[in-house]
Amino acid sequence: MKRVILAFLIAVFLPLGTHALWWWNQGWPDSWSDADWSSASLLPQAKDEPDPVVHVLAARVGNWRGIFAHHSWVVIKPAGAPNYTRYDVVGWGTPIRTNVREVDGRWYGNAPVVLQTLRGEAAEAAIPKIRAAVSDYPFSDVGTYRAWPGPNSNTFVAYIAQRVPELAPSLLPTALGKDFRAPGFFAGESPSGSGFQISYSGLAGLTVGWVEGLEINVLGTVTGVDLRRPAIKLPGWGRIGLSPA
DSSP states (O other): OHHHHHHHHHHHHHHHHHHHHHHHHHOOOSSTTTSOOOBOOOSOOGGGOOSOEEEEEEEEOSGGGGGTOEEEEEEEEOTTOSSOEEEEEOSSSSSEEESOSOTTBOBTTBOOEEEEEEEHHHHHHHHHHHHHHHHHOTTOSTTOOOSSSSSSHHHHHHHHHHHSGGGGGGOOTTOTTTTOOSSSEEEEEOTTSSEEEEEETTTEEEEEETTTEEEEEETTEEEEEETTTTEEEETTTEEEESOOO
16 A cells, blocks of 8 residues: 555656656746737637637646646637637636637747637537536636636636536646536536546545546646546646547
């Protein structure tokens, strides 16, 4: 048992420590006002995207926090709409924000990636569910946001994925806060509906599912494996392997 515990601690803290050293050497802007928030030009112009579409994007969070976590958000565009709509949760004021930044904008200077895309009929069916989830999000009052262990921006995207399970593959292991389901103990279906999850306030837990793979949560950091789209999941470094989508 001691060897098992030691091996697990190494599996958690060794990758986290090495990523911390790597991230520290990258440097970051001195302040939010100095950071680049411009578009990363990942998405086509809305006028060039006539069909309905849904995207989930994520970028590393600012300064030292980028060692641990990504910030996630959802973008929608109904068929024929002239503009995209971006939904985020942020840590100041009213948590839920609409079009607070460019739809594919950098976050604190960190370039985003597109994690999941739905188009056509799949997007058309998902958009009203996403809007309903945004409206029903239970942690939308001023003062309910907590960067760690949640509820935060990743808790918000995970909540949407519970309503639209096709988006569940976009929940990165570094989406710290995604496992916060409720204060206290939670046991139930995983966000994809393909397995189960147990969690205590997002601080510790276990998720097992065909989509999520095996994930062990320790203080919000995730260690695990994915067999469906082979990959390992390491604290700090995140997912290493095939894309989850």
